[in-house]
Amino acid sequence: MMKNTSKGQVFKLRAGERITGKWHRNEYSIIRELGSGATGTVYLASGRNGQVAVKTGHDSMAIISEVNVLKHFSRVQGKILGPSLIDVDDFVHGQQQIPFYVMEFLKGETLFQFMKDHKPEWAGILLVQLLTDLQMLHQAGWVFGDLKPDNLLVVGPPHRVRWIDVGGTTQVGRSIKEYTEFFDRGYWGLGTRKAEPSYDLFAASMIMINLAYPQRFEKRKDGGGQLKEAVKNSSMLSPFQSVLLKGLYGKYRSAEEMRNDMVSVLNNKGTSRMSAPPAKGQRTASRSGQRVKKKKKKRAVMFETVLLGSFLFIVYLFYLVSQSM
Ligand SMILES: Nc1ncnc2c1ncn2[C@@H]1O[C@H](COP(=O)(O)OP(=O)(O)OP(=O)(O)O)[C@@H](O)[C@H]1O
Numbered sequence: 001m002m003k004n005t006s007k008g009q010v011f012k013l014r015a016g017e018r019i020t021g022k023w024h025r026n027e028y029s030i031i032r033e034l035g036s037g038a039t040g041t042v043y044l045a046s047g048r049n050g051q052v053a054v055k056t057g058h059d060s061m062a063i064i065s066e067v068n069v070l071k072h073f074s075r076v077q078g079k080i081l082g083p084s085l086i087d088v089d090d091f092v093h094g095q096q097q098i099p100f101y102v103m104e105f106l107k108g109e110t111l112f113q114f115m116k117d118h119k120p121e122w123a124g125i126l127l128v129q130l131l132t133d134l135q136m137l138h139q140a141g142w143v144f145g146d147l148k149p150d151n152l153l154v155v156g157p158p159h160r161v162r163w164i165d166v167g168g169t170t171q172v173g174r175s176i177k178e179y180t181e182f183f184d185r186g187y188w189g190l191g192t193r194k195a196e197p198s199y200d201l202f203a204a205s206m207i208m209i210n211l212a213y214p215q216r217f218e219k220r221k222d223g224g225g226q227l228k229e230a231v232k233n234s235s236m237l238s239p240f241q242s243v244l245l246k247g248l249y250g251k252y253r254s255a256e257e258m259r260n261d262m263v264s265v266l267n268n269k270g271t272s273r274m275s276a277p278p279a280k281g282q283r284t285a286s287r288s289g290q291r292v293k294k295k296k297k298k299r300a301v302m303f304e305t306v307l308l309g310s311f312l313f314i315v316y317l318f319y320l321v322s323q324s325m
Pocket residue numbers: 034035036037038039040041042053083103104105106107150164165166167
């Protein structure tokens with residue numbers, strides 16, 4: 001099913017309203033709306049143990065299906081991939097019984113907000129984190145499906161990409177349940193809509209393309225060639241070209257393979273910059289020339305120090321990522 005963009009919501013809860021679960025009797029006080037989509041609306045609310053995200057819907061089957069996916073996520077190798085599930089219940093609103101579930105509130109920024117304040121290298125680091133989680137999900141027999149920036153948040157520090165909206169998660173081998181054209185390899189003529197790891201890896205590459213082209217773009221005749229061109233023409237993406245193109249063309253067998261390639265590119269990027277040749281034309285005989293030379297040298301040392309610092313920071317981040325696995 002292509003994602004329905006019409007926001008068919010039956011009712012809205014207002015700030016300050018309280019809902020009480022019919023079965024578990026837990027009470028939640030609505031703080032504000034976080035967002036809404038085809039299956040329901042998500043609210044920030046306060047519960048007995050602090051802030052939570054409450055998703056209400058009108059279609060109980062869709063809500064149950066999301067709850068089932070969240071339950072599966074919580075069992076994936078003991079690592080929480082999506083927001084953790086806290087409560088599932090119904091509440092009565094007028095004549096209606098409304099299904100809802102309560103999950104961990106992920107306090108974070110969208111990928112676009114985050115990238116505005118951070119260096120382009122961060123896109124690569126977030127991709128590495130995403131691929132690490134995808135590897136676990138795939139190993140557990142699931143494919144994320146509707147992978148796109150809207151379904152990701154960056155929490156922290158330490159900064160970490162987390163998934164939200166697990167509605168599109170599909171068991172390996174089935175047909176992708178939900179997709180968004182720009183991130184769908186079927187739309188670009190680069191593969192089927194069968195749920196397999198390579199489906200998510202295509203979308204992971206497209207997330208990077210979307211970060212470089214926030215306005216997105218329409219497909220032309222040769223979708224594959226067009227994406228290749230888009231990667232080559234972007235200074236943000238071209239260092240990752242080999243990895244992104246392999247992801248787009250379905251050349252990776254696993255998220256782990258793509259992740260390892262991405263880590264190598266990030267490492268090489270750090271070291272090759274540090275070993276860059278010194279600037280030309282520094283040799284002068286005069287004393288003023290010597291001063292210029294000294295200044296340049298000082299600047300070069302500072303530059304190298306900053307680069308070395310950034311490189312060590314990236315290595316430290318990888319260490320944090322591996323610790324959180
Ligand atoms: N656990 C959470 N923590 C913080 N914010 C959340 C959480 N879950 C959802 N949100 C916010 O609520 C918005 C709507 O979430 P929802 O899951 O309904 O996504 P959607 O794609 O808009 O909906 P649908 O799957 O129903 O089409 C998200 O874009 C996100 O900003």
